Amino acid sequence: xxxVTYSERVIEALxxxxxxxxxxxxxxxxxxxxxxxRLRIYPxxxxxxxxLVVEPAQLWVAVFTPLVVxxxxxxxxxxxxxxxxxxxxxxxxxxxxGIV
Amino acid sequence: xxxxxxxxxxQRVTTNPHRHISDxxxxxxxEIAVLLASHDxxxxxxxxxxxxxxxxxxxxxxxxxxxxxxxxxxxxDTSTNNSPETPRxxxxxxxSEFPDIFRPIPVPPEVLDEANRTFNExxxxxxxxxxxxxxxxxxEDVIHKLDALPSEPHEA
Numbered sequence: 269x270x271x272v273t274y275s276e277r278v279i280e281a282l283x284x285x286x287x288x289x290x291x292x293x294x295x296x297x298x299x300x301x302x303x304x305x306r307l308r309i310y311p312x313x314x315x316x317x318x319x320l321v322v323e324p325a326q327l328w329v330a331v332f333t334p335l336v337v338x339x340x341x342x343x344x345x346x347x348x349x350x351x352x353x354x355x356x357x358x359x360x361x362x363x364x365x366g367i368v
Numbered sequence: 369x370x371x372x373x374x375x376x377x378x379q380r381v382t383t384n385p386h387r388h389i390s391d392x393x394x395x396x397x398x399e400i401a402v403l404l405a406s407h408d409x410x411x412x413x414x415x416x417x418x419x420x421x422x423x424x425x426x427x428x429x430x431x432x433x434x435x436x437x438x439x440x441x442x443x444x445d446t447s448t449n450n451s452p453e454t455p456r457x458x459x460x461x462x463x464s465e466f467p468d469i470f471r472p473i474p475v476p477p478e479v480l481d482e483a484n485r486t487f488n489e490x491x492x493x494x495x496x497x498x499x500x501x502x503x504x505x506x507x508e509d510v511i512h513k514l515d516a517l518p519s520e521p522h523e524a
Contacts, residue, residue, distance in 0.1 A: 273504030275495045279513075286517045293519030300514065304507045315475045317483055322493040329483040331475050333414065338483060340496060354504065356495035363478065364410060 270341075272307045274355045281358035289367045292334060296367070299335040300359070306332070307353045311341050327356075334367055335359045413476040424471050 282300065286293045306313045314330025314337070325342040338357040344350045361367035400419070404412040498504075 273499050273506060274510070275498050276502075276505060277495065277498075279505050279510050283514065283517060286514060286519075290518055290520040293517060297514055297519075301507075301511070308507075310470050313470075313472050315472070315480065317480070318487065320492065321489060323496060327487070327492065329475055329480060331473055331479060336479050336483075340492065354496055354499050356492050356499070360482075362410070362476075 270308055270311055270351045270353045272304055272353045272355070278355050278358050285359065285361065285367065289361075292361075292365070292367050295334055296361075299332045303330070303332045303335060303337050306330075307337075307339065307355075311339065311353045314339070316341075331362065334362050334365045336362060409478065410476050413474050417474050420471065420474075 282296070286296050289296065311328065311330075314328045317327045317329050317338075319326050320340065323340065323342065325340045328339050328341050330337050330339070337355060337359055340352075340354040340356050342349065342352040342354070344352065404415060407415065
């Protein structure tokens with residue numbers, strides 16, 4: 269299993285998205301739950317975007333309708349550093365669904 | 369998709385060549401491609417994703433049904449089975465527990481383009497530093513706050 273963490277900015281932006289789109293609130297929450305579940309178990313469900321320079325880790329992007337998630341995947345070093353997923357950029361809605 | 373691929377696929381699954389099945393699969397693949405091509409890329413990607421999910425779901429149902437009698441009659445724990453069709457994972461019991469998860473979900477090209485276009489290493493580095501400093505927020509820390517936010521019925 270991977271440890272999944274979110275930055276405060278990511279969660280604040282997600283709350284703003286739910287507040288601003290009450291008709292899509294349930295879909296957004298459901299997607300968040302499912303994304304978190306997948307990130308915990310198998311974060312490779314997305315697509316690698318690029319290697320980071322600042323960390324020995326990769327930035328990935330994944331979609332679970334209606335959300336797009338950008339996250340850093342750190343496979344750890346098998347010793348001190350465990351396997352980690354960090355959601356570092358705010359979720360964005362898939363275009364064309366009417367979510368702002 | 370070349371017919372040769374399907375011939376190999378069908379032969380591997382059935383151990384016998386079944387030309388008509390590979391022809392059917394090839395024709396079906398072509399028809400699906402034509403249908404997808406009639407939509408915009410986002411819709412096509414979503415439809416392809418939904419189709420893959422549906423096939424995977426049905427595959428899991430069939431596989432579970434096929435494995436159940438074997439488990440009972442042999443008394444084996446198939447959760448550690450790492451057959452060729454099972455995705456590789458360090459903990460194969462997890463694969464059995466969450467069979468729906470181990471399939472990539474296609475990312476639409478425009479989403480990838482946007483992620484690349486807006487990529488900012490310094491922004492990411494700062495977020496990583498913040499998470500390392502504070503420990504970050506966990507799902508359990510925030511889900512009750514999200515659930516408390518109001519929602520309205522969705523208009524179809």
